[in-house]
Amino acid sequence: MLTYKQLGSDADKDAVHKAITGLSKGLFPGAFCFISSDIAGDDSYCYIKHTDGSGSKANVAYIATKEGFSPDIWKGIAQDSLVMNIDDMVAVGATDNFKLTNSIDRNPLIISDEVISKIINGYEESITKLSNYAKIDMCGGETADTGNNVRTIVVNSDVSARMKKEDVIDASKTDNGDILIGFASYGKAKYEDKYNSGISSNGFTLLIHAMLNSSYKDKYPETYDKNISDNAYSGKFDLRTQIPNTSLTLGEAMLSPTRSYLPLIKELLKAKRYKIKGIFNCTGGGLTKPIRFGKNVKYVMDNMINSGPFFKFVYENSNIEPYELYKTFNMGCRLIISCTKEDVDGIIETANNFDIEAKVIGRVEQSSKEGVNEIEITDPLSKKVLRYKK
Numbered sequence: 001m002l003t004y005k006q007l008g009s010d011a012d013k014d015a016v017h018k019a020i021t022g023l024s025k026g027l028f029p030g031a032f033c034f035i036s037s038d039i040a041g042d043d044s045y046c047y048i049k050h051t052d053g054s055g056s057k058a059n060v061a062y063i064a065t066k067e068g069f070s071p072d073i074w075k076g077i078a079q080d081s082l083v084m085n086i087d088d089m090v091a092v093g094a095t096d097n098f099k100l101t102n103s104i105d106r107n108p109l110i111i112s113d114e115v116i117s118k119i120i121n122g123y124e125e126s127i128t129k130l131s132n133y134a135k136i137d138m139c140g141g142e143t144a145d146t147g148n149n150v151r152t153i154v155v156n157s158d159v160s161a162r163m164k165k166e167d168v169i170d171a172s173k174t175d176n177g178d179i180l181i182g183f184a185s186y187g188k189a190k191y192e193d194k195y196n197s198g199i200s201s202n203g204f205t206l207l208i209h210a211m212l213n214s215s216y217k218d219k220y221p222e223t224y225d226k227n228i229s230d231n232a233y234s235g236k237f238d239l240r241t242q243i244p245n246t247s248l249t250l251g252e253a254m255l256s257p258t259r260s261y262l263p264l265i266k267e268l269l270k271a272k273r274y275k276i277k278g279i280f281n282c283t284g285g286g287l288t289k290p291i292r293f294g295k296n297v298k299y300v301m302d303n304m305i306n307s308g309p310f311f312k313f314v315y316e317n318s319n320i321e322p323y324e325l326y327k328t329f330n331m332g333c334r335l336i337i338s339c340t341k342e343d344v345d346g347i348i349e350t351a352n353n354f355d356i357e358a359k360v361i362g363r364v365e366q367s368s369k370e371g372v373n374e375i376e377i378t379d380p381l382s383k384k385v386l387r388y389k390k
Contacts (some may be wrong), residue, residue, distance in 0.1 A: 001321045004206045004328050007228050027165070030172020030293060032091040032279065038162060046165050048089050053156035054080035056204035057255070059223045060239075062111070062152050063216060064251045067239055074115050076257035077155050078102075078122030080201035083258040084283060085159040086136075091279040093169040094161045095266040096134045100127075102141035106153040110222060116143055119155060126257075129191070133263040151222045167269070171278035171293035171338075174364055178277050178338040180301060181347055182361035183261065185334035186308035190355045191263050195246065197253035197310035202283040203328040204254075210318040211235040211250065235318065245309040253310045261335045264354050274343040280336040288327045290336060291373050291390045294364070298374040301362040306380065307332040315381055322379045323386050338364060 026034045027046055038045040054077045061073050086098060102123060104116065127136045186198030199207075209224070209232050217224070217233035224232040239251030246253070261281070268274055282289040290299050307315060311332045315325060325331060339347060344360060351358035367374050367389075375388045 001324070002206065002210050002231060002234065002319050003324050004203065006231055007205045007209055008225060028092070028168055028170050028172075030170055031168060032171045032281070032293065033088045035092060035168065040162065044164060044166075045162050046168065047160065047162055048092065048094050049158065049160040050085045050089050051156060051158045052081070052084040052088065053154065054084070054201050056208060057201045058153050058155055060204065060208060060251070060254050063220055063223060064239055064255060065115075066220070067251070069239070069251060071114055071118050073255050074118035075122030075125055076255055078119045079126040079257035081155045081157040082123060082126050082136075082159070083260045084201050085157050086262055087258075087260055087281045088283075089159060089161060090262050090265045091169065091171070091281045093167045093269060094163045095262065095269060097161055098134060098136045099139050099160045100136055101139050101158045103156045103158070104141070104143040104153065105146045105150045106143070107147040107150050107222075108145040109147055110151075111153045115153070129193075130260060130262060133191070133266055169269075169276055169279050171280065171290075172295070174278040174290070174294040174297060174338040176297060176364055176366045178364040179341050179344055179360055180299065180362040180364065181337045181339065181344060181358055182301070182305045182333040183264070183335035183337070183351055184305050184308065184332060184357035185259055185330050186310065186332055187357060188355065189259065189263075190353070192259065195248070196259050197243070197246070197248060197256040198259070198308050198330065198332050198334065199254060199256050199310060200258045200283055200330060200334055203286070206320065206324075206328055207254065207314070209233055209235065210320050211237055211254075211314065213238060237317070243309055243313050248310070259334070264351055264356060267350055267354075268347060274347055275340045276337055276343070277340075278338040280338075282330045282334045282336060286326055286328045286330055287333065287336075287377055288375050288388045290338075291375050291388060294373060296367045296370060296373070298365040298367045298376065299362065300365055300376050302376070302378040302385075303359070303361050304331070304378065304380045305333040305357060305359060305361060312381070322382055322384065326377050326379070326386055327388060333361065336361070
C-alpha cells in the first residue's frame, strides 16, 4: 500500500514541529496559526503573517495543459495558493483587510510566460470573487526563473493581517464536552461559480502517484523525483477518466480550486453570538489536523459527512489504506468547528444558507492518557474505527 512518506512527504510534519520546539509560539501558543505582537504597536491588536502555496497540485496543472486542457486551469492554482493562507488565518478569526504577495519559481524552459500571466490573473479573479466578503490587497510579488532548482513550477503566497486580540479564536480552548461540526468541502457553495470536488491543495504527491497511470511517468519525468521512481504513477487512470455521479473528469476534479470558508466563518463570527472554541482548517494532516490543539482531549468523529463522489472514487480505486487517506486528505470535510451544544443549530443553519452541507460529526472527550491527544474517526465506508494519537 502506498503512503505519503514513501513519496518523500510527511502529513504529520513531525520533523518541522521538532525543529521549532525551542522557538517562540507567539501571543496565543495554542492557536491554529502563529500570532505575533501588532506591527503597528497597538497593544489591543495582534498581527498574523502566513505563508503557504499550491504544492504539487501545480504539477497536475502542468500535465493537464500538456494533455490539452485549457490554460485557464492555472488560474485555479493561484486561488489554491491564496486560500491555503487565508483559511488558516480565518481559523484564528482574521476575516478582513488582508495584504497579499506571491512568489513564483519556475523552470522557464518548461513553464511559459502565458502560464505566469494566467496565474497572476488568477490571483486578481480570486480576490474579486471574495471581494463581497473581505478586502484583499495584492501588494506585488516575485517571479524567479530558477530552472536549476525547480523542475516545473512552485506557486507560493504570503498573506498578512491585523486583528483585535479580543477577537482571536484560540483552538487551545477546545475541551471535553464540546461538539464537533463538520462542513463539506465539495458541492457548489453560494459564492462559488461551479461544482467543487472538495480536493483543496494538500496531499497531491500521494494523490498523483496513487491515481494516475504509468504513461505519465514516461511522458513527464520532470514531474517526479527519481528517488521515488518505483512508486511513481502507480495508479490506473488518466486525466480524462470520468468521476461517477459528477460531470467532472479526474483531471478537472483534481484541479478544483481550493474552497475558501471565509464567507461562512465571517458570518459566524461577526455577531459574536456563537461560543466557538476552535476552528480547524483540515489541509495538511487531513482529518487528524485538530490533534495538536487542546490538552488531554480526544476528538471522536463517529458521524462523518459523506465523502462525496471524488473522495469515494479515490477511496475505492487507489492503493491507499483508509488510515493513510484520513490523515492526508479532508475526505469531503475540510472544515471542523468545536462549539457548545447550544450553538449547533444556528451554526448549521448559517452553513446551509451558504449551500454548504454541515452536521454534527462528533464530540470532544477526555483522552485516555495524560499528556496525549487522540483522534478516533469512524470511516463511514468500512465502518472501521481509525485511531491516531500525538
